[in-house]
Amino acid sequence: MYRYDEFDQEFVNERVAQFRGQVERRVAGELTEDQFKPLRLMNGVYLQLHAYMLRIAIPYGTLNPAQLRMLAFIARKYDRGYGHFTTRQNLQFNWPALKDIPDILAHLASVEMHAIQTSGNCIRNVTADHFSGAARDEVADPRPYAEILRQWSSLHPEFVFLPRKFKIAVTGSERDRAAVKVHDIGLHLKRDAEGRIGFTVYVGGGLGRTPFVGHKIRDFLPEEDLLSYSEAILRVYNQFGRRDNKYKARIKILVHEAGAEEIARQVEAEWERIRHSALALPEDEIRRIQAYFALPESLTPRPAESVVLERARADDSELSAWVDQNTVPHRVSGHAIVTISLKPIGGTPGDATAEQMELIADIAERYSHGELRVSHEQNLILPHVALDDLPAVHAAFREHGLATANAGLVTDIIACPGLDYCALANARSIPVAQRISARFGDPERQREIGMLKIKISGCINACGHHHVGHIGILGVEKKGEEFYQLTLGGSGDEHATIGEIIGKGFSSEEVVDAIETLVDAYLKVRTGPEEDFLATYRRVGQAPFKEALYGAA
Amino acid sequence: MFKAAKAGAQKAITANRLDDGRVVFLDAEGGWTANLADAQFVSDGAELEAALALAQAQQDARVVVEAYAIDIVEVDGRPVPSRIRERIRAEGPTVSYGEAEYEALNGARFAPAAE
Numbered sequence: 001m002y003r004y005d006e007f008d009q010e011f012v013n014e015r016v017a018q019f020r021g022q023v024e025r026r027v028a029g030e031l032t033e034d035q036f037k038p039l040r041l042m043n044g045v046y047l048q049l050h051a052y053m054l055r056i057a058i059p060y061g062t063l064n065p066a067q068l069r070m071l072a073f074i075a076r077k078y079d080r081g082y083g084h085f086t087t088r089q090n091l092q093f094n095w096p097a098l099k100d101i102p103d104i105l106a107h108l109a110s111v112e113m114h115a116i117q118t119s120g121n122c123i124r125n126v127t128a129d130h131f132s133g134a135a136r137d138e139v140a141d142p143r144p145y146a147e148i149l150r151q152w153s154s155l156h157p158e159f160v161f162l163p164r165k166f167k168i169a170v171t172g173s174e175r176d177r178a179a180v181k182v183h184d185i186g187l188h189l190k191r192d193a194e195g196r197i198g199f200t201v202y203v204g205g206g207l208g209r210t211p212f213v214g215h216k217i218r219d220f221l222p223e224e225d226l227l228s229y230s231e232a233i234l235r236v237y238n239q240f241g242r243r244d245n246k247y248k249a250r251i252k253i254l255v256h257e258a259g260a261e262e263i264a265r266q267v268e269a270e271w272e273r274i275r276h277s278a279l280a281l282p283e284d285e286i287r288r289i290q291a292y293f294a295l296p297e298s299l300t301p302r303p304a305e306s307v308v309l310e311r312a313r314a315d316d317s318e319l320s321a322w323v324d325q326n327t328v329p330h331r332v333s334g335h336a337i338v339t340i341s342l343k344p345i346g347g348t349p350g351d352a353t354a355e356q357m358e359l360i361a362d363i364a365e366r367y368s369h370g371e372l373r374v375s376h377e378q379n380l381i382l383p384h385v386a387l388d389d390l391p392a393v394h395a396a397f398r399e400h401g402l403a404t405a406n407a408g409l410v411t412d413i414i415a416c417p418g419l420d421y422c423a424l425a426n427a428r429s430i431p432v433a434q435r436i437s438a439r440f441g442d443p444e445r446q447r448e449i450g451m452l453k454i455k456i457s458g459c460i461n462a463c464g465h466h467h468v469g470h471i472g473i474l475g476v477e478k479k480g481e482e483f484y485q486l487t488l489g490g491s492g493d494e495h496a497t498i499g500e501i502i503g504k505g506f507s508s509e510e511v512v513d514a515i516e517t518l519v520d521a522y523l524k525v526r527t528g529p530e531e532d533f534l535a536t537y538r539r540v541g542q543a544p545f546k547e548a549l550y551g552a553a
Numbered sequence: 554m555f556k557a558a559k560a561g562a563q564k565a566i567t568a569n570r571l572d573d574g575r576v577v578f579l580d581a582e583g584g585w586t587a588n589l590a591d592a593q594f595v596s597d598g599a600e601l602e603a604a605l606a607l608a609q610a611q612q613d614a615r616v617v618v619e620a621y622a623i624d625i626v627e628v629d630g631r632p633v634p635s636r637i638r639e640r641i642r643a644e645g646p647t648v649s650y651g652e653a654e655y656e657a658l659n660g661a662r663f664a665p666a667a668e
Contacts, residue, residue, distance in 0.1 A: 026615070027572065033618050047619065049642050052574035082651035094650075097573035344658050348648060353655050401659045419638060420646040428641075430648045482637065 001062045001371070002147045002292045004112045012109040015116060019043050020102035027099070042122075044115030045101055049423045054093045054101060055118040056108060060128035060146035060170070061089030061374040061381075065361035068372060070111045072357035078104050083357070085342060085350045087414060087465050088167070089127045089374040090118055094421055116154065121162045123153035123234070127169045129177040130375035133293055134383040136331045140189045140197050142170035142178070144290040145226060148281065152227050159234050163241035164249035166234070167206075170199075179376060179492030181205045181214045182468055184251045185233055188494070190220070197223045203233060203263060204255030207462035211498045212252045215260035217267060223286060225271075228279040232271035236263060295332065296369035299384050302334025306387035319394045321443060322405040327390065330383075336390065338368070338382040339375070339407040340397065345441040346434050347401075349415045350378030359400050367393050376465075377453075378414055379407065410452040410519065411437040414465055418458030418475060419482070425458035427475025427482035427508075432456055435512045440519070449519055451532040455490070468492035470534045471518060472499040473511065484511040488518070488545060489537045502542060503550050514549060521548035562635070563625040564601055565592040566608045567642070568617035576642055577617060583607055585617060589632055589643045594625055 004012070019039070026036040044055040056071070071091060075083050078100045079093045086092055096104060108114055117124055126149045128142040129135065149168055153159070159166075171178040172189040180186030186202035199221045205214025221229050237251045240258070255263050313320040327336040340360060343349050352360070364372045364382055367389045373381035385393055397403040406412045413436060416422065418429030433456055440446055455469030459476075466472035472487035483505045490499030506514045519533075525544045526536045537545070566579035577585035578592035586592060595604045601622060608620035624635040634640045641647060649657055 029615050033612070047569055047574060049638075050574075050576055050645060051569070080651050082654075099572045347658050348650060348654060351650065351654070353651055355652075356655075401655060419641055420648055425638075428647065430646075434648065477637075480636065 001064060001143075002059070002289070009109070009112070012112070012114045012116075015043070015114065016102060016105045016109050019105060023098060023102055038120065040098075041119040042116065043101075043105065044118035045096075045098070046119060047423070048094065049419070049421055049425075051095045052098055052101070053421070054096045054104065054115055055086070056091045056093070056113060056115045057118050057125050058090050058113075058374050059150050060126055060132070060143055061130050061376070062143065063372040063374065064370055065365040065372070067111045067113055068357050068361040068364070070107055070113070072354040072361070074104055074107055075354040075357065082351055082353045084348075084417065085352065085374050085378050085380065087376050087378065087416070087463060088125050089130070089376055090125055091374070092417075094417075119165075121164050121166075122160055123156065123162075123166045123168065125167075126150050126153065127167075127178055127183075127376055129171045129173065130373040130381045131177060131328070131337050131383065132172060132373070133295060134330050134332075134335075134337045135173050135177075136329055137173040137175055138331065139174070139191060140172050141290070141293055142172035142187075142189055143293045144286065145187065145189070145199075145223070146170045147289055147292070148226060148286070149230065152230070152279075156234075159238060162234075162238055163243045164246070166237070166251070168230070174494065176492075176494040176496075177375075179465070179468060179496070181494070181496035182207055182211070182465075182492055183214065184237075185230060186214045187226075192220055199223070199226065201229065201233075203267075204252040204260065205496070206250055206252040207465060207467045208250070209247055209460050209462075210253065210256075211462070211467040212256060213496045213498060214252075215255055215263075217260060217264035224281045224283065225275055227281055228275045228277060229267070229271050231274060231279055232267045235270050236266045240266075296371070296384065299332055299335070299369055301332055302386055302388070304333050306334065306390075308388045309390050312391035316391070316394075318398065318403070318405070319391060321447070322394050322403055323390055325405040325409065325447070326407045327385075330385075332384075334387050336385050336387055338385050338390070338393065340380040340382060340402050341404040341406055341412065342379050342402075343406055343412050343437065344401050344404050345406075345411060346438040348430050349413050349433050352380075356400055356402060359396065360402070363393055363396055377412065379412070405443060406446060408451045408453070409446040410440045410449050410454060411446060413437060413454045413456060414469070415456040416458050416464035418456070418464075422458060422463075424461055425475070426460075426477040427458050427484065429456040429458040429464055429473075429475055432473060432475070432484065432508070432511060436515055439512050439516060448529070449523065449533070450529060451534075452519070452522075453491075453534075454515070465492065466490070467498050468496065469499060470537070471515065473515075476505065478505070482508045484508070484514075486511075486514060486518070486549075488542060489534065491534055500542065503546055517548050518545055521545050563594045563596065563627075563632070564604075564622045565589065565594055565625050565632070565634075566604045566620055567592075567623055567639070568608060568612070568620035571615050571618050578643075579604055579608055579611075579620075585611070589634070592632070594632065 202214030368382035419425035457464035487499030
């Protein structure tokens, strides 16, 4: 992974000192809350329902064991012993005291981490496919480009005062695991006919109040033009994005109102002016950054079949199910990419205790060449595990509640913190996730249902990504009570679609039964187990689901 | 103590402590308590205005931030915020978390020490 050079380290250290001074001045009364609030937001410090919340940046979801151990330390010393992994590959602590946050940031800086630009009207964490560098189907590793974008976007002087937040995602296989089409800028790596690397560029995707799938504005952008072109997009947005209405200030609104063709035209015009500037990426610079992300030298091919694993599987049905569900083959023979489910049956999606974090750090160090990822689906990834080591990894995880064999299944739910934690929420999302998880907890039933992505948001801001859930659940407040609207057929992959509202919503008491009704309707209508929920919905449409929920029209 | 119901909704003033962000309620002495049952309950009009003015002074004095009034109803003789959001804010998350959740899902991590 990328390692800070002396400038990076000095910068984060100075930033910590700066924030420490800002907190001191706030407490001493030299700064009012109105003056302080934008400053604390620039360091990821929110005031939430119960306490401050600190959102820590995990660049394109990569972590090393030392960093994860530090997060565990912070959880224990300054928080309540746990953290929450988010849908943008970041980590949130729910209970830090403001007076402790400068110390927390200092600890983070010591392991090359920070909380900069995780809030505010700026470019946020650039996210990437959580299987980057390891996936068999990869055209090119998105992480170096995400790193280049990170460096470019960090404290970019022209873009610290955008009309609104800005989110960029990069993906490197044909199969998009990073949901690039529902980001402000989505970058999809590909090769042209000559085999050169470049990007398909999408603009104006997004969720929230007004969800949109991004528009393709360029079919092939050569890699050396990544920054100049991104700069051109940001300039057009910065100049023409609305600043009169917070709810119409994202680039998706600009694209919608002006039209994708017009935006593309403006971007291309601006780009022509700047493409040969200092922003052009020299090839040796790209290679230099790529070198940080080379596969570990110790990661060498092994036999495609592991006798150790096969023997262990024969004796342990849980191990076998976990390997089937939570691992995928690695590009290097004899290895697998492991998904560590943070979705225990009946548990809070995406949470990990300090002790679990420490165990995962140890396992990553020992069995994954010291590499870890956070997925936007709120799970963790061990990218490079030898098949021979899967039994040991599974055994360790099983002892610590981390071996739920449900990656991509109905209980692998994405949920925002919701009204239990978030000041913006209208309804709770975690208890709904827990109840759905418990309802479908039986492993065999889950496997029978197959891939089904349920995503829950506690308000229209859609941090739970409900718009791109195969089943999406949106919590609202109706006459003082929590109420849940259901959408169907959303998807964040390369064939992105926004889910469609199915009909009247459901009360808290009714919603889990409604989900079960939908699942049963799917099982009845599918052509067979090979047709997953989304494929069935796309084939048959709403009618059978609507009828199951609401009766014949 | 929760006063007997008066005409019009009772209100309490709530805020977050500046230094640690925790939820607090204005009490009868003009200080802040984490316990809603110990809060001062006021009626609309002069009482509410006075309480809000006091809260504003406390914000200026860097004790609390983001003070506002919430509606209170009486349920089984206890003061309870009428909005679900304020109830959760007063009482904490409705779900367990951290080690407590881990133990609820997995059982206590360690067996009790032998006597």
